[in-house]
Amino acid sequence: MTDRSLGIVFLCISVLYIYFASQTELSFISDPFGPKKFPYLIGIILLITSIFMILKPQVQVIWPNSKKTMEIILMIFIFILYAQLLPTLGFIICTFFASTLITWRLGTPFTKSIIFGLSLSLSMYLLFSVVLGLSLARGLFGF
Amino acid sequence: MNTFELLLGGMKVAFTYEHILLALVGCLLGSIFGALPGLGPANGVAILIPISFSLGLDAASSMILLASVYYGAMYGGRISSILINIPGDEPALMTTLDGYPMTKQGRAGEALTLTAIASFIGAVISTIGLMFLAPQLVKIALLFGPAEYFALFVMAFATLGGVSSNNKAKTAFAACLGLAVSTIGIDGQTGVPRLSFGNVHFYDGIDFLVVIVGMFALSEVLIFIEEKKDNSNESNDFNKIKIDKIYPSFKTIINIIPASLRGSALGFFAGILPGAGASLGSFISYTFEKKLSNKNDTFGKGDIRGVAAPEAGNNAAAGGAMVPMLSLGVPGSGTTAVLLAMLMTLNITPGPLLFQNNPDVVWGLIAALFFGNFVLLFLNVPLVKYFTYVLLLPSRYLMPIVVMISFVGIYGISGSSFDLLLMIFFGVLGWILRKFDIPLVPVIMGSILGSLMETNLRRALTISDGDLTYLFSSWTSIVIWSITLLGLILPLIYGDRVKKSINKYKKTNK
Numbered sequence: 009m010t011d012r013s014l015g016i017v018f019l020c021i022s023v024l025y026i027y028f029a030s031q032t033e034l035s036f037i038s039d040p041f042g043p044k045k046f047p048y049l050i051g052i053i054l055l056i057t058s059i060f061m062i063l064k065p066q067v068q069v070i071w072p073n074s075k076k077t078m079e080i081i082l083m084i085f086i087f088i089l090y091a092q093l094l095p096t097l098g099f100i101i102c103t104f105f106a107s108t109l110i111t112w113r114l115g116t117p118f119t120k121s122i123i124f125g126l127s128l129s130l131s132m133y134l135l136f137s138v139v140l141g142l143s144l145a146r147g148l149f150g151f
Numbered sequence: 152m153n154t155f156e157l158l159l160g161g162m163k164v165a166f167t168y169e170h171i172l173l174a175l176v177g178c179l180l181g182s183i184f185g186a187l188p189g190l191g192p193a194n195g196v197a198i199l200i201p202i203s204f205s206l207g208l209d210a211a212s213s214m215i216l217l218a219s220v221y222y223g224a225m226y227g228g229r230i231s232s233i234l235i236n237i238p239g240d241e242p243a244l245m246t247t248l249d250g251y252p253m254t255k256q257g258r259a260g261e262a263l264t265l266t267a268i269a270s271f272i273g274a275v276i277s278t279i280g281l282m283f284l285a286p287q288l289v290k291i292a293l294l295f296g297p298a299e300y301f302a303l304f305v306m307a308f309a310t311l312g313g314v315s316s317n318n319k320a321k322t323a324f325a326a327c328l329g330l331a332v333s334t335i336g337i338d339g340q341t342g343v344p345r346l347s348f349g350n351v352h353f354y355d356g357i358d359f360l361v362v363i364v365g366m367f368a369l370s371e372v373l374i375f376i377e378e379k380k381d382n383s384n385e386s387n388d389f390n391k392i393k394i395d396k397i398y399p400s401f402k403t404i405i406n407i408i409p410a411s412l413r414g415s416a417l418g419f420f421a422g423i424l425p426g427a428g429a430s431l432g433s434f435i436s437y438t439f440e441k442k443l444s445n446k447n448d449t450f451g452k453g454d455i456r457g458v459a460a461p462e463a464g465n466n467a468a469a470g471g472a473m474v475p476m477l478s479l480g481v482p483g484s485g486t487t488a489v490l491l492a493m494l495m496t497l498n499i500t501p502g503p504l505l506f507q508n509n510p511d512v513v514w515g516l517i518a519a520l521f522f523g524n525f526v527l528l529f530l531n532v533p534l535v536k537y538f539t540y541v542l543l544l545p546s547r548y549l550m551p552i553v554v555m556i557s558f559v560g561i562y563g564i565s566g567s568s569f570d571l572l573l574m575i576f577f578g579v580l581g582w583i584l585r586k587f588d589i590p591l592v593p594v595i596m597g598s599i600l601g602s603l604m605e606t607n608l609r610r611a612l613t614i615s616d617g618d619l620t621y622l623f624s625s626w627t628s629i630v631i632w633s634i635t636l637l638g639l640i641l642p643l644i645y646g647d648r649v650k651k652s653i654n655k656y657k658k659t660n661k
Contacts, residue, residue, distance in 0.1 A: 040617030057324035091571035114547035
């Protein structure tokens with residue numbers, strides 16, 4: 009795969025971008041340049057540079073093998089789950105599970121990962137919440 | 152008030168308990184970030200911004216903390232270059248050339264000390280330069296109107312990556328991607344929602360901190376998974392290295408001073424130039440020193456001047472890069488862009504007004520940087536052994552820490568899991584873009600500078616009632632536009648040559 013494919017994707021994105029920018033409703037307050045033209049300008053440069061990549065691809069991208077791809081997708085999934093559950097389950101529980109899983113998937117033995125995950129979530133809670141007074145996600149249980 | 156009175160005022164700001172503590176913490180963290188391969192000044196500063204913002208630090212305090220991290224990373228980068236031949240951050244690449252041979256000859260301690268001294272010389276000289284040059288630039292910048300500022304922003308993008316930039320089309324593409332992100336949300340001039348798809352979360356726009364942390368921190372983790380070898384036992388050949396004889400003879404120290412001074416001067420100017428940055432600073436310093444002093448063909452085989460020059464160069468470039476960032480509000484490198492983002496988050500617009508309205512920030516920062524350099528010299532000479540232990544921390548433990556701190560920081564700003572999802576999105580996007588060899592710094596600069604750029608453009612056109620020629624009507628703007636043009640044309644002529652010689656060093660390094 010070369011940058012041609014990226015160019016094609018962003019060709020579509022820039023056309024969509026220009027289209028959505030054109031849908032901006034104008035208000036009664038206005039200035040001579042208006043809110044649409046700056047996005048048009050950006051969109052057009054995006055379009056031209058995308059075409060440039062389609063016409064003159066330079067990089068041959070090597071994607072990771074299927075195993076690595078699964079690992080990456082899993083990692084992104086952990087991130088998303090963390091973001092979704094954080095407000096409900098609270099900082100300590102979420103961070104414990106997430107950091108354990110991440111450490112494990114990065115190649116640490118599972119038991120060591122659990123120990124690391126536990127100590128990381130507790131020490132971060134201590135540092136940020138208790139010492140520095142940062143507001144962390146409290147969740148249903150209050151921590 | 153003259154410079155010294157101002158500096159004295161700055162010292163009053165810097166030498167409070169809180170600020171001394173922040174400078175110490177910053178220097179320490181910075182040295183660690185720099186020493187760890189895979190984390191550099193930009194990542195380090197990026198993950199700390201949301202934290203310092205959530206802690207409610209004011210502008211002077213957070214600037215002192217983050218600039219200390221920046222300087223610290225510039226010192227720390229050399230440690231792994233010298234000991235394990237892997238640059239701790241990009242600018243430290245040139246230090247491997249003579250630094251690692253010195254280690255192989257059993258002179259690791261000497262190399263570390265000499266580079267720390269060279270770093271110190273570079274950083275102090277560039278801080279002095281910053282102190283005198285920035286106010287001069289401010290005087291010029293006071294004459295700038297919206298048209299000139301718009302031209303200046305265009306120049307910053309056009310010259311980004313400097314002469315070594317790979318591909319102008321890709322830089323432009325990346326910059327526009329960032330600018331496109333900045334246009335999302337309610338239009339500041341007329342108050343209409345734009346490109347927000349009716350989603351309330353987008354009305355406030357996308358916080359550039361979300362973009363920065365996603366791209367600089369999370370994408371790093373994805374890259375790490377990809378490059379990780381299966382069942383690898385991380386090589387600890389580093390354990391075999393003994394660091395003894397930390398203190399070289401006085402004569403050796405004297406010997407590196409000329410090289411360090413030359414490196415500092417070159418690095419400082421490379422730092423000021425838009426889009427050049429620290430990597431180019433150390434590159435220029437090394438090649439110049441090699442041309443000048445390589446009489447007996449000792450360079451590349453452990454010549455002390457070969458480690459001193461690039462280290463002085465990259466530290467000086469860090470100070471140089473602060474000049475346009477503070478006085479014009481135009482960052483020239485990834486790290487200064489991130490520092491700028493921090494100021495803007497606190498509703499402070501860098502530029503000439505910063506010097507007038509918040510002299511405490513500027514001069515407090517400068518005074519703190521002087522202080523920080525002494526701290527760093529102390530951390531990096533007598534205590535350098537302890538930093539080498541940092542290198543033993545495997546990335547599989549480091550990366551989860553980075554991820555969790557990123558989440559904590561972004562969640563701390565807004566308390567919304569929507570922002571966390573956005574951050575993940577930008578992390579993945581950053582990973583994909585890196586696969587296609589698209590630089591991330593322009594994307595980040597675009598998202599930071601976009602709204603300022605548009606505001607200035609529209610103000611200029613409001614003044615001229617829509618007449619586009621107004622953008623080119625003053626001499627100042629014509630000069631800026633011509634520099635922009637040069638910045639676009641010169642790389643086409645010299646780019647290949649510079650790129651080739653940098654790649655040559657990269658290859659010999661591998």
